[in-house]
Amino acid sequence: MDFKELNMEQRPANKLSSESILEALGTYNQMARSVWPPFNSDAGYDEISLRVKRGEGAYLEDCRGSLLFDGISGLWNVPLGYSNEIIKEAIRSQLVELPSCSLIVGETEIANEAASLILQRCEMDGGRVFFSNDGSEAIESAIKIARHHFYAQGRANKKIILSCRDSYHGMTMGALSVTGISEDKWQFGSPLPDIYQVASPYDLLENDPCKFVYEILNAIRFYGKENIAAIVLEPVFAVAGIVKIPPGTLKDISNICKSNDILLIIDEVTTGVYRGSSHFLFSAGHDVIPDIVVLAKALTNGYVPLGATVAAKHIFDSVERSGVGLMHGHTFSGNPLAMAACRAMLSQVASGESDVVALHLANAATNYIGKSKAFKGFRVSQAMLGVDLDLELENMTTAGVSNLAKKIRITCREKGYVVRPTYGGKTFNFLPMYISSEDQIVGLIRSFVNVAEEMINEMRDASR
Template sequence: MNASRTPRGTPRADAARSHLWGHFTRQSAWDDGVPTIVRGEGHHIWDDTGRKYIDGLSGLFVVQVGHGRAELAERARQQAAELAFFPLWSYAHPQAIDLAERLAGHAPGDLNRVFFTTSGSEAVETAWKLAKQYWKLMGRPGKHKVISRSIAYHGTTHGALSITGLPSLKEAFEPLVPGAHKVPNTNQYRAPESLRDDPKAFGRWAADRIAEAIEFEGPESVAAVFLEPVQNAGGCFPPPPGYFERVREICDQYDVLLVSDEVICAFGRIGDIFACNTLGYVPDMITCAKGMTSGYSPIGALIASDRLFEPFATGATSFAHGYTFGGHPVSAAVAMANLDIFEREKTTDHVHANAPTFRATLERLLDLPIVGDVRGEGFFYGIELVKDKTTRETFDDAESERLLRGFLSGALFDAGLYCRADDRGDPVIQLAPPLTCGPAEFDEIEQILRGVLSEAWSRL
């Protein structure tokens, strides 16, 4: 039994095993105890045995300004006392109005229309539904298909899961929504050999596969392209130089909408409030959630261009879609307070200033034989693990199972680092610490990783 788990036989662990259904969790993993987190402060979390850990994943790419921010909890209390709930179904409330205006102010171009959801999956679902209805209203009902990238994760609802490019997550729930097609991602480390040393050429090649897919499916049938600024699943694939510039050209050429799925990448994770601003492209829609409140209350949003809103602006037309808790007053108020912290503490400036140090610190791990690649942007990085650095040989399924679930996940946690050891694609470790971290925390993370990865290699 791991020392970091609430042991089996205690009331709380037994209650968890009897009643709590973990998300994306092998329930059998709780047979020997349940890792139970009870408190957070800054970039640290504590379990119910009193052990302290670095939160190297910001909960789940969420807690941008760190744990224990009393002012966010207090703002939630104040709003709940004033107006705890009211829906946006034919009505409005000040918190949703103010937050919509603020988000539109950060979004590029004419992305001025904000449709609130509760989560990132709901935001992606909303974007696909809006794209379908928009093209119908424009007299082009055949445009309903979407294109996304292989290994990309876009959510768990049926539409978002269809857009997701991870077959293992989809098989149990098929048949899914038809019309979702996949193209290659931007994993430079696994690029065709002739393009590995030429990022710009690889970016052009990867973007042109989108044009190829649109041509194959027929431009008259393709509604939208869904892309993360930095792809999460597979281990943080940043866009090669010129990639999004070319994608924007392709979408304009074929009259296809470009959706920037920023559920992870928004709110400072890559740099600016919206990552498309950092990376220099203007989409037609942005989907976002997670870091909007730093996790202190759930909320998500779809931000759409004035062009997409125009058919809904007059007459009897409506977007017959919504969520009971979308734009919840408490969540919207907390989001505003979270953005106040961003402005007061110059959080995005801090990320821009410290991102090169984070990269350089993690790249020190490249001297380990098990570390093949370190990649990412901002405060969002993946470390790909390999059997052979020269050939870039990866681990087979059984080896990956032993390495990640049999050792690394538990060993990193027991060493004091909460992060993600993931094999959706090739085996990687993902890191996304709170945006308040700096060089001292980066060094601490690197030292823990070095010790555990060295032991992993010796076991292999």
């Protein structure tokens, strides 16, 4: 099938009803599935799973040959689309020269080049980059490095890690422990010790940044600065619905950390590589240089798994002075294919890369979401948009919210768009690719608004 960068509003809608999509998916899944689906049951996955055949540009093609505009960039990690030949060729060339080599076994030139580019973009000269395989592992590495930093100084008591309620940092046990979403935790037993959640981004939604900062200060007083190693912070709470920390607030927290000898770990897994800001790092645009930065998702344009934990020079130096180094690593640390993809990505992505799509996204949100009564509101941070459904119905249960979000998701797919709810279905996040055109963004948002309005209005009418 020949892919084209189509205006989705001009393209005929897929001629399949929601019921026929579910029926086809159910039959296909019963025959073909051997994978264990993430974040779902097998039955639930049957209803929402998208059977992808291939991708090109900003589009996916499913197993029935339908074209779908991707409104979430894979899973927020493919900003330059599915057809970037520079990255693909870099991977092909590296596959021939050296397809595999763990940094545990040997150092490679390609790993040093990728790390050097990351340090340049993060403006952390003299620092070091620890490579892993995804954002969760990169967060785990950051926690270990922070604790080792103080252990190496003979202050092993400084091991408490603070993070925020309603934050998301990953699903491995260490990353899950600093994640502040209780719904993600209940199946897996107790989290790691000496990790506590404090302030919530909903303080920011209520326009109370002072309360947010005060809660962090209060936690430092309660646990004692002599016991706290680090604060882990998302500059934009993505899963919570694109809740942005105000510039002054982020600077205040940075200063609080410095004055209390507490490390600031900024999780830029989603916001990094120009997604949340016109800067490579969101924090860099607000005069904040973290002690440790965590990156993943867009580092390879989503083509190869990669996580990076970027430590400032003073952090690396203190660990080195311990004489034993960092006793931590992974078989696939610094995988050459990931390094080649990262180098190719960072060699072409540039400052202001997301500025145009960010403008289109903000305009579309204002013109369509802002004028609709189906939504409580929306928030934009560069090329990230969070939209809250207006669900003020007395009989709206948690299951009801989830089912509504599922129906919106499936119906949007029927109309040719990939969308995905977050936070129990109350919010939809849109993170389109930087290569998306204005017509594509407008089509995405307009279609979503039409679908959501129709379904929410039906619910309101039924409740009267």
